[in-house]
Amino acid sequence: MAQNEAQHNFRTTSLEKKIVSAIDNGIIILDSDLVIHHYNKWMEIHTHIKEKDALGKKLTELFDTIKEKTLLRKVKTALRMQTPTFYTATTSHYLIPIKTNQIKNSFFSYMQQDVSIVPFDAQNQLVVLILTDQTNMANINALLNAHVAKIKELNEQLMREKELTEMQHKQLLANSRSAAMGEMISMIAHQWRQPLSLITTLLTNIKIKKELQTLDEANMESSLGKIENTVKYLSDTINDFRDYFKPNKVKSDLKLSELFNKSIFFLKDEMNQYNIEYTINIDKQLSIKTYKNELLQSIINIIKNSIDAFKNSDIEDKKIEVSIQEFTYHISIIIEDNAGGIDESILEKIFEPYFSTKNKNGTGLGLYMCKVIIYEHLHGEISITSENNGTKVAIKLPKKI
Amino acid sequence: MNNLVLTEDEKDVLQELMNIAYGSATAVVADMLEAFASLSIPNIKIMTTEELFKTFAALKNSSYFFSTQAFSGEFNGESAFFINEESANNLAKHLELESRDDLDDAILELTNVLTSSLTTKLAQEMETEVSFSLPNILKVPLEEIEDVVTFQLYSQVIVIDTDLNFEDQKINGKIFILTKDESISWLKTKLNTILEQLL
Incomplete structure (x- = not known):
């Protein structure tokens, strides 16, 4: 019986010893004066110090970078409270300096460690230090932080550009x-x-x-x-x-025929001057609910562009034609002229601010403003196409906004 | 939901247990900081996560360090420790710390001491054991704390609010013990067992 127990004890002890040497953690047993009582295989391999050379020495003697006061405090607290105390890799980085030579862990030249100081033997005032390699994790964290910082910076840049x-x-x-x-x-x-x-x-x-x-x-x-x-x-x-x-802030019911009569009224003198024929094809009763003045400003701008295009041409029968089609939820206004059309290369840039083909007479803001008004204020769409020496402006507007 | 609310009696017992736990914590903190320390009698509240956010919101006025530590076992959860900047600086001065990392480390140590002394003692009284994970400092600005989704894991929270006082320096901290419903119902069962023994 006694033999069996001894055998059992021996077996357990040897098993535990084997585990302690096989485990992928550093294990050091210290007393309350920080003197080393055990130094496992992992520690031997990583620090190039044999257990026999470590035993009986103070841990701070082997590694002079350790802050003795802090370690003593943690050991004493662990013993006093009989619960573990810790060093964490995120704040303390490492306790035992172990150089890492790894390509993948580029951020750190020393192994980042979590260290638990666990009360081990209350009678003899022993604690066990368990070191865990957290370099990979710390490296990923550092990478992540670097990325986050980069993203923050880019974001700030974006905000500044947006403001501008x-x-x-x-x-x-x-x-x-x-x-x-x-x-x-x-x-x-x-x-x-x-x-x-x-x-x-x-x-x-x-x-x-x-x-x-x-x-x-x-x-x-x-x-x-x-x-x-x-x-x-x-x-x-x-x-x-x-x-x-x-600019009016109130939406109102607007008869489209009246709107076009108004725009003609503003422009008829100029059209007469250049012999431009103007035809309009609108159902007299057709009305939509929208911002009247904004739409009028856009329409005048578009017709004025057509008139300006005629000024430099010797076309015989100058024509501007307006037609409106009604759909269930929207209407479509088409304004066409035969003033020569627009080059494809110009067509792409026509809505850009400060783009003008009228040299010093143009501000380059007319069509840009039309686009802003129609999309943002009137919730519609505008497109310009050019074929057969003519230009066609199509405006799609909701019947109600 | 209702069965997760603590009755007056249960609250009393818990307050009593916490007082005992706090007594031992005080001694340990004093030991750790090598100064005469006193901890005010903790004020214990059970609140919902929503109310907790309101409490956090009240802390926003000043700059706080925020650290957490998980504990596991039959009674499990997480502790959250707040210490304001002024107190943290006092702590740093007292421990003669040199760098920000050292201060973080000291705060974590304080968190660990408070969490483990509280929960260990509480567990002892309730005849169970707890084990602790490594504490960590959460570097989330307080105003973003509501975005920390993991807080949603907890529906009820035991809040222990206390002041740590030192002879010459004032160090003030708040500790929150966050538990999930299952731990609260376990706690209720245990508290009732203790109550029955008392009667």
Whole structure:
């Protein structure tokens, strides 16, 4: 019986010893003065120090990088509390300096270790230090952190660029507003030329008649009446323009035929000047709910582009045709001209801001603004195609936004 | 859900057990820091994860270090320890630490001491054993803590709120013991056994 027990004890001891040498962890037994009582195979191999040379020495003697005060504190705490204390690889990196020479673990030249200090023998005040190699994990963490830092940096860069783009966009909008204002003034000038010359003529007539002393009451009445009407017309024009170029925030029901009549009204003088024939094919009752002035601004811009294209051409029968088709949920506006068409290479860039073919007369913002308005404000689509010496602008708008 | 709420009696017993556990923790912390330390009587609350987030939110005002440590066994879960920057700096000064890593290490040690002394003693009283994983410092800014999905693992939380006081320096910390429902129902059974023995 006693023999059996001894045998059993021997077997267990030898088994445990074998496990301790076979295990893939560093195992050191220390007393409360940090003197080494056991040093396993793993430790021998990794530190190139034999157990026989380590036994009886203080751990801090073998490795002078260890902070004695901290280690003592941890050992004492473990013994005092009879629960493990730790060093973690993430904060302490390593306790025992073991050089690593691995390609895959490029971040660390020393093995990163988790160390558990486990109370082992309360009577003799012994603790066992268990070292676990965490270099792979630490390396992956370091890699991850490096990537995260990189992503953060890229993200910040992206945000800065986004801010810049937004600022530029705002600037563009401001620029396009002043450009629209300029266009408006030039259109008013066009509209006013004829009535102003009418007034001048009437006034000249009155003067001449007065000098010739042929001015009678009826003459005077009729001339003043005409002048008054014309001045009223001038004032109406201003009101119209001001109304239509104020961006309005309210959606309203809009008869499309009225919208096109309005755009014609603003542009008819110029069209007459260049002999441009204008046909419009719209169901008189067709209406949609949208932002009136924004749409008008876009339509005027597109028709104005067609007019400008005709200015430099000697085409015989100049034509601008507008047709509108109605679908269940949307309408499709087609504006076509025969002013020569657009080159394919230009077509690609036509919606880009500051792109213009009109040299110094163009701001390059017209079609860009049309696109912004139609997509962002009116929730529609716009496309431009060119064939057979003509240009076709197609605008798709929802019936209700 | 209701059977996971602690009754007044159960709470009393738990508070009593925690006081005992805390007593031993105080001595160990004092030993570790080689200074006379006192721990205020812990304030124990059981709250839902949602309420816990609110408590975290209240901490956002100042800068905190946040560390966690898992414990396993019949009674298992995780402890979360908060120590504010000022306290951490006091701790660093007291232990004459040189670097940020040393400070992290000291905070982890404090976490470990508090977690293990608390849970070991609690486990002892309830005749079970616990084992501890390595603690770690969670480097998540507090304002992002709600995004740490693992918190969703816990529905109820035992919160132990305490002050650590030193003779000359003030070190203040909050420790939260997070447990899952099954551990809470295990805890309730154990607390009731103790209650019956008392009666």
